[in-house]
Amino acid sequence: MVLALVGGALLAALITTAYTAVGTIPGLPDPPSLVRFGLPAARVVLDLAALATVGMSLLPKLIGFDRPKQTEPIMALARRATVITALLWMLAALVSLVLQAVELSPERSATLQLLVDYVANVPAGPGLLASAGAGLACAVLGLLAIRFGESVPAELRTIVALLGLLPIPLTGHATDWRYHDFSMISMELHVIGAAMWTGGLAAVALFVAPRRGLLAEALPKFSKLATTAFIVVGASGLFNGLMTLVITPNVGLLGLFTTGYGQIIVAKVICLVTLGAVASQMRFRLLPRIARHQRTALLGWAAAEVAVMGVAYGLGVVLSRAPVVI
Numbered sequence: 001m002v003l004a005l006v007g008g009a010l011l012a013a014l015i016t017t018a019y020t021a022v023g024t025i026p027g028l029p030d031p032p033s034l035v036r037f038g039l040p041a042a043r044v045v046l047d048l049a050a051l052a053t054v055g056m057s058l059l060p061k062l063i064g065f066d067r068p069k070q071t072e073p074i075m076a077l078a079r080r081a082t083v084i085t086a087l088l089w090m091l092a093a094l095v096s097l098v099l100q101a102v103e104l105s106p107e108r109s110a111t112l113q114l115l116v117d118y119v120a121n122v123p124a125g126p127g128l129l130a131s132a133g134a135g136l137a138c139a140v141l142g143l144l145a146i147r148f149g150e151s152v153p154a155e156l157r158t159i160v161a162l163l164g165l166l167p168i169p170l171t172g173h174a175t176d177w178r179y180h181d182f183s184m185i186s187m188e189l190h191v192i193g194a195a196m197w198t199g200g201l202a203a204v205a206l207f208v209a210p211r212r213g214l215l216a217e218a219l220p221k222f223s224k225l226a227t228t229a230f231i232v233v234g235a236s237g238l239f240n241g242l243m244t245l246v247i248t249p250n251v252g253l254l255g256l257f258t259t260g261y262g263q264i265i266v267a268k269v270i271c272l273v274t275l276g277a278v279a280s281q282m283r284f285r286l287l288p289r290i291a292r293h294q295r296t297a298l299l300g301w302a303a304a305e306v307a308v309m310g311v312a313y314g315l316g317v318v319l320s321r322a323p324v325v326i
Contacts, residue, residue, distance in 0.1 A: 134164025
C-alpha cells in the first residue's frame with residue numbers, strides 16, 4: 001500500500017520532469033541534476049507525508065470510540081506513526097526550501113544568507129517555512145497524544161494538520177498571481193480534499209481493513225467523505241488547470257494538447273476518471289458485503305486506488321512548478 005502510493009508518485013514526478021522543461025527557469029542556467037530531480041522528489045515526500053498525517057489524524061473519527069478494547073491498539077499505533085510522518089513532512093519542507101533557493105540562484109552557494117534572501121523575496125519561501133512549522137506542530141501533538149491518548153482530541157490534531165496544508169499551494173514557482181484570490185481558494189480546496197481522500201483511504205486500508213467489525217463501521221463514514229472529496233478535487237483541479245490555459249496568451253484550451261502543461265492536465269483527468277471507476281466498485285459492490293462482515297478484495301482495490309492517487313500526486317507536483325508553455 002505504502003509502496004504503491006510512494007512509488008507511483010515518485011515515478012510520475014521524476015519521469016515527467018525528465019521529459020519536460022520543468023525545473024528550468026527562463027533566463028537562468030539549467031539547474032544541476034540534484035536540484036532538478038531532487039526537488040520534485042522532496043515535494044512528493046512533503047505531500048505524501050502531509051496527507052498521511054491528515055489520514056491518521058482522521059482515523060479515530062472513522063472507527064469511533066464505542067469499542068475501546070478494539071480501537072485503542074489501532075489508535076495507539078496510528079499516533080506513533082503520525083509522529084514519524086509529521087517529522088518527515090517537516091524535513092521534506094526544509095529540504096524543498098533549500099533546493100528551491102538553489103534553483104532560483106544557481107550561481108550562489110547554499111548558505112544561510114541565501115535561504116534568508118529567498119524567504120524574504122519569494123512567496124514560496126514563507127510557504128515552505130509555514131509548512132515545516134505545521135509538520136513540527138503535528139509531531140508535537142502526536143507526542144502528546146502518545147502520552148495522554150484521546151485527551152488530545154482527534155479533532156484538534158486533524159484541524160492542525162489540515163491548516164498545515166494551506167501554505168502548500170504557495171510553495172511552487174508556477175502560482176498564477178493574476179487571478180490570485182480565485183486560484184488560491186481553488187488550490188486550497190484541491191489540496192485539502194485530496195489529502196483527506198488519499199490519507200483517509202490509506203489509513204483505513206492499513207490500520208482497519210484486517211478487522212471486519214471496525215471496517216464495517218469505518219468504511220461507510222469514509223465513503224461519504226471520499227465522495228465529497230472526489231467532487232471537490234475534480235472541480236477545483238479542472239478550474240485551476242483550464243483557467244491557467246485560458247488566460248495564457250496564445251495558448252487557450254487547445255493548450256491541453258499542444259503544450260506539456262496541458263498534457264499533464266489531461267493525464268490527471270485520466271487519473272481522476274480511473275479513481276472514480278475504482279471508487280464506484282468499492283462503494284457499490286464491496287461496501288454492502290463489508291457491512292455484512294463478509295470477505296472482500298478490499299485491499300487489492302484499495303492498493304490500486306492508492307497507486308493511481310500516487311501517480312496523480314506526482315503529476316500534481318510537476319504541474320505546480322511547470323510553466324504553461326512547455
